[in-house]
Amino acid sequence: MKKLLAAVTIATLAVSAGVAQAKDWKTIRFGVDASYAPFESKAPNGKVVGFDIDLGNEICRRLHAKCVWVENDFDGMIPALKAKKFDGVLSSMTITPQREEQIAFSKPLFDTPTALVAKKGSGLLPTADSLKGKSVGVEQGTIQETYAKQNWEPKGVKVVPYQNQDQVYQDLQSGRLDAALQDQVQAELGFLKTPRGKDFAQAGQPIPSGAAAIGLRKDDTDLKADIDQAIDGMMHDGTYKKLEAKYFDFDVAPKG
CATH class of the missing domain: 3.40.190.10 (Periplasmic binding protein-like II)
Structure with missing residues (x-):
């Protein structure tokens, strides 16, 4: 009986520890390279602005989270994400097989050549x-x-x-x-x-590129699920179209 109680206690403690270690996404930090207007750039007051920024802020609003924008050179985004400098890359990052070997991606946000x-x-x-x-x-x-x-x-x-x-x-x-x-x-x-x-x-015709999305750590499956749900909501209730219209007079929504 003592052994059984000890086993139950250990199991309970393990579950409690797991719950305590679960990430609380009240703040979501997005990595951004603010040199890519109109998707992301620096306003005269120093704030980052752009289509990606509006999308990220809307996602955070729907998740009842605070958005924090962390500036980073684009070529260092994936290493910095893996090092937990931020929680996601929201900076016009196109989904590619090579990147998918290292990180996960949200549902697509836009598709431009x-x-x-x-x-x-x-x-x-x-x-x-x-x-x-x-x-x-x-x-x-x-x-x-x-x-x-x-x-x-x-x-x-x-x-x-x-x-x-x-x-x-x-x-x-x-x-x-x-x-x-x-x-x-x-x-x-x-x-x-x-x-x-x-x-x-x-010069000449455009070259097809593929869809851009939010880059995420593969382990953060809960955050990916929440962000994907927020993106679906924006697409379906017309919010995405309203944000898109602030920047473009044509459709950049992901195809298919």
């Missing part, structure tokens, strides 16, 4: 033949960097990685780059339709 930007009248196209001998800027850690290095660099295109997208545009404007490769919507609204992009244009 990739585009090449170059000087007006350059005649450049997003092909290895057209870009051979040219320098193309990309943000480190992005799918655009991976695409350019896999498809163009072996054929004589100089692919130049930068810590953030603002640095890419600075060197494009100064003439140190012949072209830049990034998300099409980001290029259009965050550069081409601004004063700094007046001498540039999209």
